[in-house]
Amino acid sequence: MGLTLSELAQRLGVDLRGEGDRVITSVGTLQGGGEGALGFLANPAYRRYLTGTRLSAVLLSAEDAADCPVAALVSDNPYADYARAVRLLYPRRKPAPGVHESALIDPAAQIDAGASIAEQVVVGPGARIARGVRLGPACIIGENVSIGEDSELVARVTVLAAARIGRRACIQPGAVIGAEGFGLAASGEGWEKVPQLGSVVIGDDVDIGANTTIDRGALEDTVIEDGVRIDNQVQVAHNVFIGAHTAIAGCVGISGSARIGRHCRLAGGVGVVGHLEIADGVTVTGMSMVTRSISRPGTVWSAGTPLMENHEWRRNAVRMKQLDAQARRLSGIERKLLK
Template structure:
């Protein structure tokens, strides 16, 4: 496999992604970087106005900017590529310089494969993988070292599981799914029934269905359903250390940041954004195009698109303690205000 560096001219990049060039189209680009650290042979981007001042000192050879950008840098004055959305354009450009290499097809000698499992000839099975009964690994799929694929699971074509990812049972991955290390899909849902003085475990008989082009972050857990499946539609993106409970359904193109927790049987719509550390209690419905800000606690269904928040922003500790003490008297204050208004009306 060749290790020669990847290089493109600005003109080649612009033509590939439909960008307008302002500056030197013959400039050769060999990598990407931030405005603060990029070198003269690298390309960067300006998508957030807070970083505009860095243009003046950036040594990047080229910068992706939004149409209408007028700021100029001093010194080298980089070549610009103009895009409707600089961040999206930069993401596509950066992929050109991703030097990750595809593994060779085949099964490592240390892997353990059940007799009823089916492995496509073009799949790559890494060291010490375990693939159990009736599991299927489709064309071009890649399993990193120590992955465990349980019974009746399916790994879709061109999907990639990083080392130590686990599919427990009845998990179906669509095409081009990424599952990062430590993720566990298809474990028991937290189903319990209390019988007088002890808990009875409710069997979790469903599975997990993951749509095409989804990404599951490291150490994220998605529990299988009690009777029906837990479902992620296509192009759902989950960050690290997220808990998705049994029978949850997440609509297409929704993205959820790290450490969020979603309780059982919740329905989340399409094109939603859920911030880090947010919590959603069970059996709720979240409409399409809802944004939930970080650390919010969702205790009731959200029926209309929009941005929703709860909790309080950080404050200096003494001020926070005073406000917390006053919060205890909020109901009393509201009643007093209501009584005063009633008294004024009677007057």
């Protein structure tokens, strides 16, 4: 198998500088790759490896191409074109359609003949599994859940509450979609539980990471729009709305009824308080807590203190408890000096 550089250049729509009939069979890094392999240069930190590379070809910008010692595929977006090249060079094996004999499919479920259902999958009544769907081992698909064409649930994914998942989803192991979230009303000496009646609606081309949880809505639905990418161990509470093409990195927690715009980026460990709104295109840097709505699109937000050596941090942390007193002392001095 493999593709010639000419074929690759043509299918990616990029310019080739070098021998077109060289065959590419694999991908590799600038520093580690070898004969027959294609790599890419996007992050300037790796530019130092370019001149010594033993790759057969490199996807890179026109600017970097001048220094490329091997064949160059010149791209406006080398990393995205690399992603496409990988898919051309390593096409996904499609599992054979059919239902494994150990799977337990309710007679009132609709499984398309072109779907592939692996070992020990459980599918409840009224569920609809479309053409090209792959349910990996031990997935649990609850009553009235629907899963759109060509979606893949890798293994051990749980989908409940009549959730509707669009086309081409990719959901990693351990993800739980449609569990009952944290609906509690303080009452007397304890808590009254608020039954959760809503569902989860997920658009097309959505990725959901391993052990991520997305709760069903309380009354209306939790909504994840098209093209949203969610990493591992993310918690999405009831009635959250996540706009199209937003990317959410690992360990983020989003509280109930928060509305995240489109094309946002939440870095790892971010927390979002409930019932607030974040405009389109907003970025929040790692481990920040979003405690207020953000109305200006495209803005970048942060919280937290910088990393310090512990002995230095201890000295400064004490002062964080004195900030208000200090500010008052400062104002007092200024008043005195201005007299």
